[in-house]
Amino acid sequence: MTGQSSTFRSPDSSPAPSLVRASEYSFSELARIYNETRVDYIVPMPMNARRMEEYVRHYDVHLESSFVALNDHDEEMGIGMLGLRGRRSWITRLGIMPDQRGHHVGQFLVSKLIEAARAQAADQMQLEVIEGNDPGTRLFLKVGFEEVRRLLVIRRPPGEITGTLTFETEPLGADAVRECLASRAPGASWLDENASLLNMGRLGGLQVTLPSSKASWIVFYETPFQLSHLVLGSEDDLIALALLQAVHQAKPMLDTKLENLPLASPLWSIFQKVGYVESFRRIEMRLTL
């Protein structure tokens, strides 16, 4: 890490923090700083260097527009990152060191991220804050963000699935997966947008056809241990149930994690039927820049 990119003044009497662009740190350093800010968080979600690098790549985090705040002893006070997709921007990985809270560092970082987004011609900003993170929620409301919706993070442990539905299943190739995603309804959160999924690679998919000839598809991201980022081509109860049964019959030994399913989604009850449980909730917020 070298050089500081800018300085600005704190609204209270605390020494003014300085900001260093995240691009001047290694992924290992960014992961360490982020983990230290979240050590006492409701859901800490620590990362190692590899996960941080993947996160930056998958979610279009712009490290030149992301910052680490330092105090006048060059100690890290906090971190905030900015994702950019066209004219849209996304605040993520925002965290303040436990012993540096109460000095408006979070507000400084958010204001700097807003400036950075505007400098990149963004006119919309969005973020998710974990439900129950009241200081974070208050901060975002104070700078003008508005709640859009509640999102669920849900999990399903590995295990056989007992389903009574009959259907035919056919694996989808890479081109078919891309075609399915292109046809999907809008409304995904930043993590599950097609841009994220296509950045990830390693996408799998199944085409499922019921005896009634009703058919649809399911796309997912697969690692050796976990399935995630499930996208269903239909919200019809019966078809959605068949899609989930098909994927868990095909991958019974994999743990599954699904982030940011809208709480109001009709699919939530279908996920519950096949063994998903709620992990925690997020609040999605937006700001017009």
Add this chain to the structure above:
Amino acid sequence: MSLIVIIEDNDQSSRLAARLLQRDGHEVLVADDGEMGLTTVLANPPDLILMDLGLPDLDGQTVVAMMRQQMALQHVPIIAFTAWPETTAREMVRAYGCDGVISKPIDTRRFAEQVGSFIRAATQE
């Protein structure tokens, strides 16, 4: 004396837990990520696993799921060691096959007894 494996990425938290358990007469091994945790428990099947749910490499739940697929670990009590809200944690850990939850920050006066009671319960089954 029992062998306890603590899988926890927070040094401060794992050191404190290890010290309390060692003082109570247990042997303790510490792993600071999921992969190291899996390697440790497979090499040394313990009497109890204390499992942080937030790990830097693999999700804690994923690690628990992988452990439960190992024959040697199917009956080893796994206790979630977490700062998650208790109601959420209980439902989550039950779904994943954990045997209980110990909330962080730990109560240093009760911690060793809490762990001991999980070991005794598993022995009696």
